[in-house]
Amino acid sequence: MTTGWRISSVTSTARTCVLMPAHMSDSALINRATLIIDQVSADSPADYVLRGVLGADKSIPAHEKRDISRAVFSYYRWLHWLDKAASTQSRLASALDLQSKFDQAPSGFKIETLAARAVPEWLKSELDLTDGYLRHLQTDPALWIRVQKEFAAALPRSLGNCTPSASFLVPEARRSTTLRYSGNIDLFKTPEFQQGVFEIQDLSSQLVGYAADPKPGETWWDTCAGEGGKTLHLSELMENKGLIWASDRNTGRIATLRKRAGRAQAFNYRAVTWNGGPFLPTKTKFDGILVDAPCSGVGTWQRNPHARWTTTPDDVKELADIQLQLLNHAAPALKPGGRLIYAVCTLTRSETTKVADAFTAEHPELSSDPVLGQGPRLHLLPHELDANGMFIAAWKKRG
Numbered sequence: 448m449t450t451g452w453r454i455s456s457v458t459s460t461a462r463t464c465v466l467m468p469a470h471m472s473d474s475a476l477i478n479r480a481t482l483i484i485d486q487v488s489a490d491s492p493a494d495y496v497l498r499g500v501l502g503a504d505k506s507i508p509a510h511e512k513r514d515i516s517r518a519v520f521s522y523y524r525w526l527h528w529l530d531k532a533a534s535t536q537s538r539l540a541s542a543l544d545l546q547s548k549f550d551q552a553p554s555g556f557k558i559e560t561l562a563a564r565a566v567p568e569w570l571k572s573e574l575d576l577t578d579g580y581l582r583h584l585q586t587d588p589a590l591w592i593r594v595q596k597e598f599a600a601a602l603p604r605s606l607g608n609c610t611p612s613a614s615f616l617v618p619e620a621r622r623s624t625t626l627r628y629s630g631n632i633d634l635f636k637t638p639e640f641q642q643g644v645f646e647i648q649d650l651s652s653q654l655v656g657y658a659a660d661p662k663p664g665e666t667w668w669d670t671c672a673g674e675g676g677k678t679l680h681l682s683e684l685m686e687n688k689g690l691i692w693a694s695d696r697n698t699g700r701i702a703t704l705r706k707r708a709g710r711a712q713a714f715n716y717r718a719v720t721w722n723g724g725p726f727l728p729t730k731t732k733f734d735g736i737l738v739d740a741p742c743s744g745v746g747t748w749q750r751n752p753h754a755r756w757t758t759t760p761d762d763v764k765e766l767a768d769i770q771l772q773l774l775n776h777a778a779p780a781l782k783p784g785g786r787l788i789y790a791v792c793t794l795t796r797s798e799t800t801k802v803a804d805a806f807t808a809e810h811p812e813l814s815s816d817p818v819l820g821q822g823p824r825l826h827l828l829p830h831e832l833d834a835n836g837m838f839i840a841a842w843k844k845r846g
Protein backbone atom coordinates (compact mmCIF):
# COMPACT_ATOMS: atom_id res chain seq x y z
CA MET A 448 0.00 0.00 0.00
CA THR A 449 1.16 3.51 -0.70
CA THR A 450 1.87 5.50 2.44
CA GLY A 451 2.81 9.08 3.13
CA TRP A 452 0.40 10.68 0.65
CA ARG A 453 -2.03 13.45 1.58
CA ILE A 454 -4.98 15.12 -0.11
CA SER A 455 -3.91 18.45 -1.47
CA SER A 456 -5.17 21.29 -3.59
CA VAL A 457 -3.62 21.44 -7.04
CA THR A 458 -1.82 23.76 -9.40
CA SER A 459 -3.91 25.90 -11.70
CA THR A 460 -3.28 23.59 -14.64
CA ALA A 461 -4.20 20.36 -12.81
CA ARG A 462 -7.93 20.01 -12.55
CA THR A 463 -8.65 17.56 -9.81
CA CYS A 464 -7.90 17.03 -6.18
CA VAL A 465 -4.81 14.85 -5.98
CA LEU A 466 -2.93 12.73 -3.45
CA MET A 467 0.58 14.02 -2.82
CA PRO A 468 3.52 12.84 -0.73
CA ALA A 469 3.41 14.40 2.71
CA HIS A 470 6.83 16.00 2.50
CA MET A 471 6.74 17.77 -0.86
CA SER A 472 4.48 20.54 -2.10
CA ASP A 473 1.97 19.46 -4.72
CA SER A 474 3.05 21.98 -7.31
CA ALA A 475 6.74 21.15 -6.86
CA LEU A 476 6.08 17.44 -7.35
CA ILE A 477 3.76 17.89 -10.33
CA ASN A 478 6.10 20.36 -11.98
CA ARG A 479 9.26 18.34 -11.47
CA ALA A 480 7.67 15.09 -12.60
CA THR A 481 6.12 16.86 -15.62
CA LEU A 482 9.53 18.16 -16.69
CA ILE A 483 10.78 14.59 -16.68
CA ILE A 484 7.76 13.08 -18.47
CA ASP A 485 8.07 15.69 -21.20
CA GLN A 486 11.61 14.46 -21.93
CA VAL A 487 10.61 10.79 -22.14
CA SER A 488 10.32 9.07 -25.54
CA ALA A 489 10.88 5.61 -27.01
CA ASP A 490 14.57 6.55 -27.42
CA SER A 491 14.84 8.16 -23.98
CA PRO A 492 13.01 5.79 -21.61
CA ALA A 493 11.58 7.06 -18.32
CA ASP A 494 14.12 5.25 -16.12
CA TYR A 495 16.98 6.66 -18.20
CA VAL A 496 15.65 10.24 -18.03
CA LEU A 497 14.99 9.90 -14.29
CA ARG A 498 18.55 8.69 -13.69
CA GLY A 499 19.98 11.51 -15.79
CA VAL A 500 17.90 14.34 -14.33
CA LEU A 501 17.74 13.28 -10.69
CA GLY A 502 21.26 11.87 -10.60
CA ALA A 503 22.68 15.18 -11.80
CA ASP A 504 20.73 17.38 -9.35
CA LYS A 505 22.39 17.28 -5.95
CA SER A 506 19.98 19.91 -4.58
CA ILE A 507 16.97 17.55 -4.45
CA PRO A 508 16.83 15.47 -1.24
CA ALA A 509 16.69 11.68 -1.64
CA HIS A 510 13.10 11.35 -0.39
CA GLU A 511 11.92 13.93 -2.92
CA LYS A 512 13.74 12.11 -5.71
CA ARG A 513 11.91 8.97 -4.68
CA ASP A 514 8.55 10.79 -4.75
CA ILE A 515 9.30 12.20 -8.20
CA SER A 516 10.25 8.75 -9.50
CA ARG A 517 7.08 7.26 -8.03
CA ALA A 518 4.96 9.97 -9.65
CA VAL A 519 6.59 9.43 -13.06
CA PHE A 520 6.16 5.67 -12.82
CA SER A 521 2.51 6.06 -11.73
CA TYR A 522 1.94 8.12 -14.87
CA TYR A 523 3.09 5.25 -17.11
CA ARG A 524 1.26 2.65 -15.02
CA TRP A 525 -2.06 4.44 -15.62
CA LEU A 526 -1.24 5.87 -19.06
CA HIS A 527 -4.17 4.25 -20.86
CA TRP A 528 -6.70 5.64 -18.41
CA LEU A 529 -5.59 9.25 -19.06
CA ASP A 530 -7.22 11.86 -21.27
CA LYS A 531 -4.99 12.19 -24.36
CA ALA A 532 -6.11 15.79 -24.94
CA ALA A 533 -5.23 17.02 -21.44
CA SER A 534 -1.93 18.67 -20.43
CA THR A 535 0.83 16.51 -18.96
CA GLN A 536 0.26 18.14 -15.57
CA SER A 537 -3.42 17.32 -15.58
CA ARG A 538 -2.77 13.77 -16.78
CA LEU A 539 -0.18 13.29 -14.06
CA ALA A 540 -2.65 14.51 -11.43
CA SER A 541 -5.20 11.98 -12.69
CA ALA A 542 -2.59 9.20 -12.65
CA LEU A 543 -1.69 9.96 -9.03
CA ASP A 544 -5.36 9.96 -8.15
CA LEU A 545 -5.85 6.57 -9.83
CA GLN A 546 -2.78 5.18 -8.09
CA SER A 547 -4.11 6.27 -4.74
CA LYS A 548 -7.57 4.82 -5.42
CA PHE A 549 -6.03 1.54 -6.54
CA ASP A 550 -3.73 1.35 -3.50
CA GLN A 551 -6.69 1.86 -1.19
CA ALA A 552 -9.13 -0.48 -2.95
CA PRO A 553 -7.60 -2.62 -5.72
CA SER A 554 -10.81 -4.63 -6.05
CA GLY A 555 -12.54 -1.47 -7.29
CA PHE A 556 -10.73 -1.99 -10.61
CA LYS A 557 -12.17 -4.70 -12.85
CA ILE A 558 -9.71 -7.29 -14.04
CA GLU A 559 -10.96 -6.97 -17.65
CA THR A 560 -10.16 -3.25 -17.56
CA LEU A 561 -6.68 -3.90 -16.18
CA ALA A 562 -6.07 -6.56 -18.86
CA ALA A 563 -7.10 -4.12 -21.57
CA ARG A 564 -5.27 -1.02 -20.32
CA ALA A 565 -2.38 -1.90 -18.00
CA VAL A 566 -0.45 -3.95 -20.57
CA PRO A 567 -0.13 -3.89 -24.36
CA GLU A 568 -2.56 -5.95 -26.41
CA TRP A 569 0.14 -8.35 -27.70
CA LEU A 570 1.14 -9.56 -24.22
CA LYS A 571 -1.76 -12.00 -23.87
CA SER A 572 -0.34 -14.16 -26.65
CA GLU A 573 2.92 -14.45 -24.66
CA LEU A 574 1.76 -15.05 -21.07
CA ASP A 575 -1.31 -15.73 -18.94
CA LEU A 576 -2.73 -12.46 -17.67
CA THR A 577 -3.90 -13.66 -14.28
CA ASP A 578 -5.69 -11.55 -11.72
CA GLY A 579 -2.72 -11.66 -9.32
CA TYR A 580 -0.23 -10.69 -12.02
CA LEU A 581 -2.25 -7.72 -13.29
CA ARG A 582 -3.05 -6.31 -9.87
CA HIS A 583 0.57 -6.58 -8.74
CA LEU A 584 1.69 -4.71 -11.87
CA GLN A 585 -0.21 -1.62 -10.71
CA THR A 586 1.58 -1.32 -7.35
CA ASP A 587 4.90 0.15 -6.23
CA PRO A 588 7.80 -2.33 -6.31
CA ALA A 589 9.59 -3.72 -3.26
CA LEU A 590 13.26 -2.92 -2.62
CA TRP A 591 15.51 -5.94 -2.01
CA ILE A 592 19.07 -5.99 -0.78
CA ARG A 593 21.70 -8.70 -0.53
CA VAL A 594 23.98 -8.43 2.47
CA GLN A 595 27.31 -10.22 2.74
CA LYS A 596 26.96 -13.15 5.09
CA GLU A 597 29.40 -11.88 7.72
CA PHE A 598 27.32 -8.69 8.17
CA ALA A 599 23.90 -10.37 8.05
CA ALA A 600 23.27 -9.92 11.77
CA ALA A 601 24.64 -6.38 12.10
CA LEU A 602 23.19 -4.69 9.00
CA PRO A 603 19.47 -4.91 9.86
CA ARG A 604 20.32 -3.30 13.22
CA SER A 605 22.22 -0.41 11.67
CA LEU A 606 19.88 0.23 8.70
CA GLY A 607 16.56 -0.64 10.36
CA ASN A 608 13.43 -1.53 8.34
CA CYS A 609 14.89 -4.79 7.01
CA THR A 610 12.88 -8.03 6.80
CA PRO A 611 14.32 -11.37 5.67
CA SER A 612 12.73 -12.94 2.62
CA ALA A 613 10.02 -15.42 3.47
CA SER A 614 10.38 -17.26 0.16
CA PHE A 615 11.01 -20.96 0.59
CA LEU A 616 13.15 -20.78 -2.56
CA VAL A 617 15.88 -18.88 -0.71
CA PRO A 618 18.20 -21.55 0.76
CA GLU A 619 17.90 -21.88 4.54
CA ALA A 620 21.50 -20.82 5.13
CA ARG A 621 20.91 -17.60 3.18
CA ARG A 622 17.59 -16.40 4.60
CA SER A 623 19.29 -13.73 6.72
CA THR A 624 21.20 -12.27 3.76
CA THR A 625 18.23 -11.64 1.41
CA LEU A 626 16.47 -8.66 2.94
CA ARG A 627 13.54 -6.50 2.01
CA TYR A 628 14.18 -2.84 2.85
CA SER A 629 11.18 -0.65 3.60
CA GLY A 630 12.83 2.44 5.07
CA ASN A 631 13.33 5.87 3.55
CA ILE A 632 17.03 6.58 3.64
CA ASP A 633 19.13 6.80 0.48
CA LEU A 634 20.86 3.43 0.67
CA PHE A 635 23.55 4.43 -1.84
CA LYS A 636 24.78 7.09 0.58
CA THR A 637 25.11 4.80 3.61
CA PRO A 638 28.64 3.90 4.77
CA GLU A 639 27.60 0.24 4.65
CA PHE A 640 26.83 0.47 0.94
CA GLN A 641 30.02 2.42 0.22
CA GLN A 642 32.01 -0.24 2.05
CA GLY A 643 30.43 -3.05 0.03
CA VAL A 644 28.54 -4.58 2.97
CA PHE A 645 25.41 -4.93 0.83
CA GLU A 646 24.15 -4.58 -2.74
CA ILE A 647 20.74 -3.52 -3.95
CA GLN A 648 19.61 -6.61 -5.85
CA ASP A 649 16.11 -7.82 -6.59
CA LEU A 650 15.01 -11.04 -4.88
CA SER A 651 14.56 -12.82 -8.23
CA SER A 652 18.09 -11.87 -9.29
CA GLN A 653 19.40 -13.23 -6.00
CA LEU A 654 17.54 -16.46 -6.70
CA VAL A 655 19.52 -16.79 -9.95
CA GLY A 656 22.73 -16.83 -7.89
CA TYR A 657 21.28 -19.42 -5.50
CA ALA A 658 20.11 -21.50 -8.48
CA ALA A 659 23.65 -21.44 -9.90
CA ASP A 660 24.94 -22.51 -6.47
CA PRO A 661 28.67 -22.28 -7.31
CA LYS A 662 31.09 -23.86 -4.87
CA PRO A 663 34.35 -22.35 -3.51
CA GLY A 664 37.25 -23.26 -5.81
CA GLU A 665 35.13 -23.88 -8.93
CA THR A 666 35.53 -22.15 -12.27
CA TRP A 667 32.48 -20.28 -13.60
CA TRP A 668 31.66 -18.15 -16.61
CA ASP A 669 29.15 -15.33 -16.22
CA THR A 670 28.65 -14.76 -19.96
CA CYS A 671 26.46 -11.62 -19.81
CA ALA A 672 27.88 -10.14 -16.65
CA GLY A 673 26.82 -6.54 -17.35
CA GLU A 674 27.61 -4.40 -14.33
CA GLY A 675 28.27 -7.50 -12.27
CA GLY A 676 25.16 -7.94 -10.10
CA LYS A 677 25.27 -11.73 -10.45
CA THR A 678 29.08 -11.93 -10.67
CA LEU A 679 29.37 -10.38 -7.21
CA HIS A 680 26.81 -12.81 -5.84
CA LEU A 681 28.60 -15.81 -7.39
CA SER A 682 31.86 -14.53 -5.92
CA GLU A 683 30.35 -14.32 -2.45
CA LEU A 684 28.85 -17.80 -2.73
CA MET A 685 32.30 -19.04 -3.79
CA GLU A 686 33.82 -17.33 -0.73
CA ASN A 687 36.17 -15.48 -3.10
CA LYS A 688 37.85 -18.80 -4.01
CA GLY A 689 38.11 -20.23 -7.52
CA LEU A 690 37.59 -18.08 -10.61
CA ILE A 691 34.73 -16.38 -12.43
CA TRP A 692 35.20 -15.25 -16.01
CA ALA A 693 32.89 -12.24 -16.25
CA SER A 694 32.20 -11.16 -19.82
CA ASP A 695 29.95 -8.71 -21.58
CA ARG A 696 29.98 -7.04 -24.95
CA ASN A 697 29.58 -3.62 -23.34
CA THR A 698 32.93 -2.31 -22.09
CA GLY A 699 31.28 0.49 -20.07
CA ARG A 700 29.36 -2.09 -18.05
CA ILE A 701 32.52 -4.12 -17.51
CA ALA A 702 34.22 -0.98 -16.14
CA THR A 703 31.34 -0.54 -13.65
CA LEU A 704 31.61 -4.22 -12.72
CA ARG A 705 35.27 -3.68 -11.81
CA LYS A 706 34.38 -0.73 -9.55
CA ARG A 707 31.61 -2.66 -7.83
CA ALA A 708 33.87 -5.68 -7.35
CA GLY A 709 36.47 -3.43 -5.71
CA ARG A 710 33.87 -2.08 -3.32
CA ALA A 711 32.60 -5.58 -2.48
CA GLN A 712 36.17 -6.92 -2.15
CA ALA A 713 35.43 -9.59 -4.73
CA PHE A 714 38.74 -10.67 -6.20
CA ASN A 715 38.15 -14.06 -7.80
CA TYR A 716 37.05 -12.79 -11.20
CA ARG A 717 38.53 -11.92 -14.57
CA ALA A 718 36.58 -9.35 -16.61
CA VAL A 719 36.75 -9.60 -20.40
CA THR A 720 34.71 -8.51 -23.39
CA TRP A 721 32.78 -11.09 -25.39
CA ASN A 722 30.40 -10.17 -28.18
CA GLY A 723 28.33 -13.32 -27.86
CA GLY A 724 29.82 -14.84 -31.03
CA PRO A 725 31.36 -18.27 -31.61
CA PHE A 726 34.88 -17.09 -30.62
CA LEU A 727 34.96 -17.55 -26.88
CA PRO A 728 37.09 -15.38 -24.59
CA THR A 729 39.03 -18.40 -23.26
CA LYS A 730 39.68 -22.10 -23.92
CA THR A 731 38.91 -22.83 -20.24
CA LYS A 732 36.26 -25.47 -19.55
CA PHE A 733 33.85 -24.51 -16.78
CA ASP A 734 32.17 -26.15 -13.81
CA GLY A 735 29.32 -23.78 -14.41
CA ILE A 736 28.12 -21.22 -16.95
CA LEU A 737 25.50 -18.56 -16.29
CA VAL A 738 23.77 -17.05 -19.33
CA ASP A 739 21.87 -14.10 -17.80
CA ALA A 740 20.77 -13.09 -21.26
CA PRO A 741 19.53 -9.77 -22.64
CA CYS A 742 15.73 -9.93 -22.75
CA SER A 743 12.57 -7.90 -23.20
CA GLY A 744 12.43 -7.27 -19.44
CA VAL A 745 8.69 -7.98 -19.23
CA GLY A 746 9.33 -9.27 -15.70
CA THR A 747 10.38 -5.76 -14.64
CA TRP A 748 7.22 -3.97 -15.81
CA GLN A 749 6.00 -3.30 -12.29
CA ARG A 750 9.28 -1.49 -11.53
CA ASN A 751 9.55 0.17 -14.93
CA PRO A 752 6.06 0.67 -16.38
CA HIS A 753 7.20 2.87 -19.28
CA ALA A 754 8.75 -0.25 -20.86
CA ARG A 755 5.22 -1.69 -21.30
CA TRP A 756 4.66 0.89 -24.03
CA THR A 757 8.01 0.70 -25.80
CA THR A 758 8.63 -3.06 -25.97
CA THR A 759 7.33 -4.70 -29.15
CA PRO A 760 6.66 -8.28 -30.32
CA ASP A 761 9.55 -7.79 -32.77
CA ASP A 762 11.88 -7.07 -29.83
CA VAL A 763 10.74 -10.29 -28.18
CA LYS A 764 11.38 -12.31 -31.34
CA GLU A 765 14.78 -10.74 -31.96
CA LEU A 766 15.85 -11.27 -28.34
CA ALA A 767 14.71 -14.90 -28.37
CA ASP A 768 17.05 -15.51 -31.34
CA ILE A 769 19.94 -13.85 -29.48
CA GLN A 770 19.23 -15.86 -26.32
CA LEU A 771 19.33 -19.16 -28.19
CA GLN A 772 22.52 -18.12 -29.95
CA LEU A 773 24.22 -17.16 -26.67
CA LEU A 774 23.30 -20.52 -25.13
CA ASN A 775 24.53 -22.39 -28.22
CA HIS A 776 27.84 -20.54 -28.26
CA ALA A 777 28.49 -20.87 -24.52
CA ALA A 778 27.49 -24.54 -24.03
CA PRO A 779 30.65 -26.13 -25.56
CA ALA A 780 32.70 -24.50 -22.79
CA LEU A 781 31.12 -26.72 -20.12
CA LYS A 782 33.17 -29.46 -18.47
CA PRO A 783 31.57 -32.92 -18.34
CA GLY A 784 29.29 -32.72 -15.29
CA GLY A 785 29.23 -28.91 -15.53
CA ARG A 786 25.98 -26.95 -15.12
CA LEU A 787 24.49 -24.39 -17.47
CA ILE A 788 22.05 -21.85 -16.03
CA TYR A 789 19.83 -19.75 -18.31
CA ALA A 790 18.12 -16.73 -16.73
CA VAL A 791 15.95 -13.96 -18.19
CA CYS A 792 13.91 -11.31 -16.36
CA THR A 793 10.96 -11.88 -18.64
CA LEU A 794 8.01 -14.24 -18.73
CA THR A 795 7.18 -14.28 -22.45
CA ARG A 796 6.82 -17.82 -23.78
CA SER A 797 9.07 -16.95 -26.74
CA GLU A 798 12.02 -16.07 -24.49
CA THR A 799 11.48 -18.73 -21.82
CA THR A 800 10.06 -22.18 -22.55
CA LYS A 801 10.45 -21.88 -26.34
CA VAL A 802 14.14 -20.97 -26.05
CA ALA A 803 14.66 -23.76 -23.50
CA ASP A 804 12.84 -26.26 -25.77
CA ALA A 805 14.83 -25.29 -28.85
CA PHE A 806 18.12 -25.43 -26.95
CA THR A 807 17.32 -28.80 -25.36
CA ALA A 808 16.47 -30.23 -28.79
CA GLU A 809 19.85 -29.14 -30.20
CA HIS A 810 21.93 -30.49 -27.28
CA PRO A 811 21.62 -34.19 -26.56
CA GLU A 812 24.91 -33.98 -24.60
CA LEU A 813 23.02 -31.99 -21.91
CA SER A 814 20.33 -33.21 -19.58
CA SER A 815 17.83 -31.01 -17.73
CA ASP A 816 18.80 -30.27 -14.12
CA PRO A 817 16.69 -29.14 -11.14
CA VAL A 818 16.53 -25.43 -10.28
CA LEU A 819 16.39 -24.59 -6.55
CA GLY A 820 15.12 -28.07 -5.74
CA GLN A 821 12.22 -27.67 -8.18
CA GLY A 822 11.85 -28.80 -11.78
CA PRO A 823 14.39 -27.87 -14.46
CA ARG A 824 12.43 -24.74 -15.44
CA LEU A 825 11.34 -22.23 -12.85
CA HIS A 826 9.02 -19.30 -13.50
CA LEU A 827 9.40 -16.76 -10.69
CA LEU A 828 6.13 -14.87 -10.70
CA PRO A 829 6.23 -11.21 -9.59
CA HIS A 830 3.00 -11.37 -7.60
CA GLU A 831 4.11 -14.48 -5.71
CA LEU A 832 7.49 -13.06 -4.65
CA ASP A 833 6.80 -9.31 -4.74
CA ALA A 834 9.83 -9.06 -6.98
CA ASN A 835 10.73 -9.07 -10.68
CA GLY A 836 9.43 -11.88 -12.87
CA MET A 837 12.24 -14.24 -13.86
CA PHE A 838 12.67 -17.51 -15.73
CA ILE A 839 15.48 -19.88 -14.80
CA ALA A 840 16.37 -23.14 -16.57
CA ALA A 841 19.28 -25.49 -15.91
CA TRP A 842 21.10 -28.28 -17.73
CA LYS A 843 23.99 -30.56 -16.82
CA LYS A 844 26.58 -31.86 -19.27
CA ARG A 845 26.51 -35.66 -19.35
CA GLY A 846 29.50 -37.79 -18.49
Ligand SMILES: C[S@@+](CC[C@H](N)C(=O)[O-])C[C@H]1O[C@@H](n2cnc3c(N)ncnc32)[C@H](O)[C@@H]1O
Nearest residue numbers: 671672673675676677696697722723739740741
Ligand atom coordinates in the same frame (compact mmCIF):
# COMPACT_ATOMS: atom_id res chain seq x y z
C1 LIG B 1 20.34 -9.02 -18.25
S1 LIG B 1 21.71 -8.07 -18.57
C2 LIG B 1 22.91 -8.74 -17.48
C3 LIG B 1 22.76 -8.32 -16.07
C4 LIG B 1 23.89 -8.79 -15.17
N1 LIG B 1 24.15 -10.21 -15.31
C5 LIG B 1 23.65 -8.44 -13.72
O1 LIG B 1 23.28 -9.33 -12.95
O2 LIG B 1 23.82 -7.28 -13.37
C6 LIG B 1 22.25 -8.69 -20.12
C7 LIG B 1 23.63 -8.25 -20.52
O3 LIG B 1 23.90 -8.90 -21.76
C8 LIG B 1 24.74 -8.06 -22.51
N2 LIG B 1 24.61 -8.48 -23.91
C9 LIG B 1 23.67 -8.13 -24.79
N3 LIG B 1 23.86 -8.75 -25.96
C10 LIG B 1 24.98 -9.48 -25.80
C11 LIG B 1 25.68 -10.31 -26.67
N4 LIG B 1 25.27 -10.54 -27.91
N5 LIG B 1 26.79 -10.88 -26.18
C12 LIG B 1 27.21 -10.68 -24.92
N6 LIG B 1 26.55 -9.88 -24.03
C13 LIG B 1 25.45 -9.30 -24.49
C14 LIG B 1 24.25 -6.68 -22.23
O4 LIG B 1 25.29 -5.75 -22.44
C15 LIG B 1 23.83 -6.78 -20.78
O5 LIG B 1 24.82 -6.31 -19.93
